[in-house]
Amino acid sequence: MSKVRASPILKWAGGKQGIASRLVELFPSHFDRYYEPFVGGGSVLFSLRPSSAVIGDANDWLIDTYLAVREDYARVAKILDGLENSKEEYVRIRQVLPETLPISQRAAHLIYLNKTCFRGLFRVNQRGQFNVPYGQYNRRYYDPDNLQAAAEVLNNVEFRRGDFELCLHDVTRKDFVYMDPPYYKLGGYSDFNRYTKDQFRENDHFRLAAFCRELDLRGVHWAVSNSNTPFIHQLFSGYHLTDIKNRREINLNSENRNITELLITNYVPTTHQTQASLFEPVNPEKLVPTASSQSR
Numbered sequence: 119m120s121k122v123r124a125s126p127i128l129k130w131a132g133g134k135q136g137i138a139s140r141l142v143e144l145f146p147s148h149f150d151r152y153y154e155p156f157v158g159g160g161s162v163l164f165s166l167r168p169s170s171a172v173i174g175d176a177n178d179w180l181i182d183t184y185l186a187v188r189e190d191y192a193r194v195a196k197i198l199d200g201l202e203n204s205k206e207e208y209v210r211i212r213q214v215l216p217e218t219l220p221i222s223q224r225a226a227h228l229i230y231l232n233k234t235c236f237r238g239l240f241r242v243n244q245r246g247q248f249n250v251p252y253g254q255y256n257r258r259y260y261d262p263d264n265l266q267a268a269a270e271v272l273n274n275v276e277f278r279r280g281d282f283e284l285c286l287h288d289v290t291r292k293d294f295v296y297m298d299p300p301y302y303k304l305g306g307y308s309d310f311n312r313y314t315k316d317q318f319r320e321n322d323h324f325r326l327a328a329f330c331r332e333l334d335l336r337g338v339h340w341a342v343s344n345s346n347t348p349f350i351h352q353l354f355s356g357y358h359l360t361d362i363k364n365r366r367e368i369n370l371n372s373e374n375r376n377i378t379e380l381l382i383t384n385y386v387p388t389t390h391q392t393q394a395s396l397f398e399p400v401n402p403e404k405l406v407p408t409a410s411s412q413s414r
Contacts, residue, residue: 122167124267127187127229127260128180129238130159132301134343137364138165141296144360144387146339149294155282156298160184167271174278174285177240179216179228181277186225188272191265197226198260208234208252215247233259283329291337299326301345301379320349327353334384342382354382 126135134141138161145166152168157175175181186194201207212231216224232238235250243249278285282297289295300318326342333340344350346361360381381387 122267122270124164124167124271125261125264126159126161126164127265127268128159128183128232128240130161131239131241132298133159134161134298134364135159137362138162140362141341141343141381142166144381144383145296145341146294146385149339150290150292151294153286153289153293153295154297155278155285155295156300157184158298162296162298163275164268164271169274171275172278172285172289173275174280174282176280178279179224180240181279182216182221183225183228184272184275185277186221187265187269188275190222191269193222194225194229195260195262195265197223198230201226201230201259203234203256203259205252205254212248212250229260233257282326286329286333289333289338291339293338295333295338295340297326297330297340297342299323299342299344301343302347302350303345323349323353330354330357330382330384339385340383341387344380344382346378346380350380350382358383358386360387 126133141162142165150170152163152166152171153173154163154171155174157163157173157180160173163171163173173184201211208231211227214227216227219227231248231250232240234253234255236253238253239250241248241250282299286295299322302320302323323344330340330342342354343362344354351359360383361378362381363376364379365376
């Protein structure tokens with residue numbers, strides 16, 4: 119674990135900033151490499167601060183931003199310092215295609231748009247264009263010291279682009295995987311899944327669950343966050359489910375912001391203070407038997 123402490127540099131719909139420390143407490147205390155194929159805002163990554171990590175996402179602009187911050191955070195900061203928090207500037211930058219820019223400017227634009235847009239929402243249309251309105255927030259949109267700290271944490275990270283299966287192609291039983299996909303639909307704003315022009319749909323949830331079972335058969339330990347719904351319960355039947363209380367600030371209705379979601383694991387999660395061994399096996403008497411549990 120890195121000694122450097124950093125907070126996420128981006129706000130992300132479905133982000134785990136409020137519960138990241140709780141999740142990390144339920145992770146195994148020892149593993150070789152940490153894998154996270156849906157990194158998003160990186161709340162869990164920055165809370166865990168692993169000494170070796172492989173991180174992925176299907177959002178190229180997001181990966182470019184992390185790479186630019188890691189390689190030259192000072193240049194990204196200098197560009198940010200030259201951007202005015204105004205509706206006119208916001209609209210101008212929103213119209214610029216990120217792929218036409220140098221990587222440092224591309225990163226600065228994403229951080230700027232993310233922190234000045236309405237409710238910090240990253241959303242793209244079917245053509246992959248950022249289309250969130252201006253937020254009119256009178257606040258600074260980045261912390262120079264935290265940007266530097268984030269760059270130091272990212273020094274230990276290998277970044278990959280694309281589908282979660284590609285990110286995890288070389289994971290071994292000595293590693294640990296945490297997956298935080300776009301959640302299965304609950305209704306309203308919690309159904310948000312427009313992080314890229316290709317949405318994460320029901321078939322992708324089936325594919326994710328099948329891949330988790332494959333990893334289980336290979337002896338790879340993993341944790342998955344998802345919505346507390348009958349569909350997800352059925353998909354991950356046979357595995358350990360832990361209720362996690364969270365808050366969704368993106369929901370316009372304040373009464374619906376408090377939710378209970380799931381942390382699904384193929385091991386019995388215990389806090390680091392009480393872990394007697396690296397992993398405790400799932401109790402087969404309490405769970406529906408799976409091919410994986412029968413093979414242990």
